[in-house]
Amino acid sequence: VFDLVVMPDTLRVACCQTAPDVEDPAASAAGARAALRDAVEAGAQIVLLPELAHSGYIFRSAEEARAVAVPADGELLAGWAQEAARGDAVVIGGFCELAEDGRVFNSAAIVDGEGVVAVYRKLHLWNDEASWFTPGEEPAPVVDTRHGRIGLGVCYDIEFPELTRGLALAGAELIALPTNWPREQVSPAGEPTPHLLARATAYLSHVFVAVCDRGGEERGGGFQGASVIAAPDGAMLAAAEPGAGVQTLVADCHLDAARDKRRGPRNDALGDRRPEHYVTT
Amino acid sequence: VFDLVVMPDTLRVACCQTAPDVEDPAASAAGARAALRDAVEAGAQIVLLPELAHSGYIFRSAEEARAVAVPADGELLAGWAQEAARGDAVVIGGFCELAEDGRVFNSAAIVDGEGVVAVYRKLHLWNDEASWFTPGEEPAPVVDTRHGRIGLGVCYDIEFPELTRGLALAGAELIALPTNWPREQVSPAGEPTPHLLARATAYLSHVFVAVCDRGGEERGGGFQGASVIAAPDGAMLAAAEPGAGVQTLVADCHLDAARDKRRGPRNDALGDRRPEHYVTT
Numbered sequence: 407v408f409d410l411v412v413m414p415d416t417l418r419v420a421c422c423q424t425a426p427d428v429e430d431p432a433a434s435a436a437g438a439r440a441a442l443r444d445a446v447e448a449g450a451q452i453v454l455l456p457e458l459a460h461s462g463y464i465f466r467s468a469e470e471a472r473a474v475a476v477p478a479d480g481e482l483l484a485g486w487a488q489e490a491a492r493g494d495a496v497v498i499g500g501f502c503e504l505a506e507d508g509r510v511f512n513s514a515a516i517v518d519g520e521g522v523v524a525v526y527r528k529l530h531l532w533n534d535e536a537s538w539f540t541p542g543e544e545p546a547p548v549v550d551t552r553h554g555r556i557g558l559g560v561c562y563d564i565e566f567p568e569l570t571r572g573l574a575l576a577g578a579e580l581i582a583l584p585t586n587w588p589r590e591q592v593s594p595a596g597e598p599t600p601h602l603l604a605r606a607t608a609y610l611s612h613v614f615v616a617v618c619d620r621g622g623e624e625r626g627g628g629f630q631g632a633s634v635i636a637a638p639d640g641a642m643l644a645a646a647e648p649g650a651g652v653q654t655l656v657a658d659c660h661l662d663a664a665r666d667k668r669r670g671p672r673n674d675a676l677g678d679r680r681p682e683h684y685v686t687t
Numbered sequence: 688v689f690d691l692v693v694m695p696d697t698l699r700v701a702c703c704q705t706a707p708d709v710e711d712p713a714a715s716a717a718g719a720r721a722a723l724r725d726a727v728e729a730g731a732q733i734v735l736l737p738e739l740a741h742s743g744y745i746f747r748s749a750e751e752a753r754a755v756a757v758p759a760d761g762e763l764l765a766g767w768a769q770e771a772a773r774g775d776a777v778v779i780g781g782f783c784e785l786a787e788d789g790r791v792f793n794s795a796a797i798v799d800g801e802g803v804v805a806v807y808r809k810l811h812l813w814n815d816e817a818s819w820f821t822p823g824e825e826p827a828p829v830v831d832t833r834h835g836r837i838g839l840g841v842c843y844d845i846e847f848p849e850l851t852r853g854l855a856l857a858g859a860e861l862i863a864l865p866t867n868w869p870r871e872q873v874s875p876a877g878e879p880t881p882h883l884l885a886r887a888t889a890y891l892s893h894v895f896v897a898v899c900d901r902g903g904e905e906r907g908g909g910f911q912g913a914s915v916i917a918a919p920d921g922a923m924l925a926a927a928e929p930g931a932g933v934q935t936l937v938a939d940c941h942l943d944a945a946r947d948k949r950r951g952p953r954n955d956a957l958g959d960r961r962p963e964h965y966v967t968t
Contacts (some may be wrong), residue, residue, distance in 0.1 A: 485928045529961045533953050565956065567848035572966030594890055594921025602921060606887030609875055610848055635958055640875025640883060672814050675846065680810045683826045685853030686967060 420450035421633040421655040422451040425622025428462025431474045435460035446493035451553045454618035455499030457561050464624045475504035478525045491608035492520030496551045500584035512539045514560050524549045528560040548576040554661040561585040564603045574611030579664035585619045591627035598632035609640030612675045613664045621651035701731035702914040702936040706903025709743025712755045716741035727774035732834045735899035736780030738842050738865040745905040752819035756785035759806045777832045781865035782903040793820045795841050805830045809841040835942040843886045844868040855892030860945035866900045870909035879913035890921030893956045894945045902932035936949030
């Protein structure tokens with residue numbers, strides 16, 4: 407008779423930093439799917455794609471965005487599910503969503519081999535996005551997937567600590583954020599903004615944070631290519647070299663570590679909160 | 688007839704990174720006061736001192752903390768006010784507070800040349816502090832001083848984005864945090880934790896953040912000496928070299944810049960919030 411010691415699972419997380427092109431949606435979608443397939447074949451269990459991975463970002467009009475928007479129950483996410491099924495993976499990616507009522511959202515989905523698990527519509531729209539997308543109307547979700555408890559946001563959402571803290575409070579072990587970070591955004595102290603914010607967010611709530619950014623250029627606009635996977639201690643497990651463009655980051659993450667919020671012998675990152683004393687409005 | 692163009696004020700902020708010694712409170716208090724005097728003489732208008740600047744940090748018992756605790760209306764803060772008066776400065780520093788009812792708090796005060804402007808009792812106690820301090824019972828304050836609108840926290844408080852965001856929502860242009868950051872705390876990715884958190888906090892709420900840490904050793908415990916002054920864009924205006932010990936950081940801060948929360952032509956760091964969709968408990 408002996409005790410069986412089960413080691414906690416380590417999960418392989420991949421960020422597929424592709425380079426969509428709004429001028430060529432077919433190639434953008436194909437590039438995302440190919441990168442996803444490669445990552446699953448290489449053993450990744452959680453695979454991220456960028457924001458608006460199949461459509462590109464710099465639209466010129468609401469009509470143009472609407473023309474490439476797809477329903478959550480359509481072929482795009484069904485294709486991601488097919489790739490997920492090859493390796494029992496979970497896929498998180500951004501897409502231009504056509505809702506049943508005809509509205510268009512900047513959305514992200516969590517998909518597994520059986521299909522769509524969750525859809526989130528970006529709450530905080532950046533710049534001209536407000537000209538073609540409807541802002542989301544539901545909180546950012548935390549979902550129990552076959553590979554851990556995943557919280558979901560999109561790009562600019564990471565600049566709202568209320569949102570990311572809320573995902574941690576709802577039990578997220580990994581906060582996943584598809585992004586399209588514009589190159590002209592100032593990088594504080596030489597560090598890409600997504601790297602700074604992913605590290606601080608991970609540290610503050612003792613969670614993993616995966617940002618899947620994009621490379622490439624569109625219509626004169628460039629992107630930072632600043633994907634990053636941060637650990638609960640704020641360290642970067644993997645980070646794209648700024649400007650390096652298309653690449654896939656991989657990190658093996660012990661997601662269970664994010665459940666333990668202790669800080670030293672007497673403190674707890676979430677348990678020490680004093681909500682009755684916070685100003686929230 | 689002409690328009691008078693008034694340039695917004697630039698304020699000189701100083702962090703006096705002293706080295707208190709819990710074994711010698713008299714020397715600790717004198718060291719803090721001397722550093723404060725030097726900073727005011729050098730033209731600083733906002734001067735920070737560390738957490739528990741006059742007493743040291745590593746107590747052995749509640750009795751020991753109580754023995755050095757002082758009332759907010761006592762000689763200690765009156766002395767800081769005298770130094771402030773020499774240069775019309777505002778002083779922010781941590782002290783071991785003896786309350787009227789006999790309880791002992793880990794407090795910080797804002798003092799100007801006329802006396803005590805505000806006292807804050809640390810809400811989030813770190814490690815053994817809970818054995819000698821009573822946790823605060825009031826929100827962290829934002830105070831209109833003669834040199835800008837200052838929000839106040841102490842050390843571990845910076846790890847609660849609810850608190851720092853709340854200070855920004857209440858209009859803080861500068862968030863001031865006296866700290867005693869233990870050396871053994873892990874530094875994410877090689878960067879001192881206070882530097883990471885000050886930069887991210889400043890960027891997220893578009894405020895200035897000044898952390899006044901301490902150097903020196905006490906009873907076998909060391910401190911990071913990781914003072915930092917961060918700008919609203921997340922850049923470090925001044926930062927102590929880790930391990931360098933006693934020094935005073937200075938940065939000229941255009942505090943008015945923190946009032947403008949715009950991010951690009953269509954976004955606003957606070958105005959874009961969607962409070963009805965955040966999970967807060």
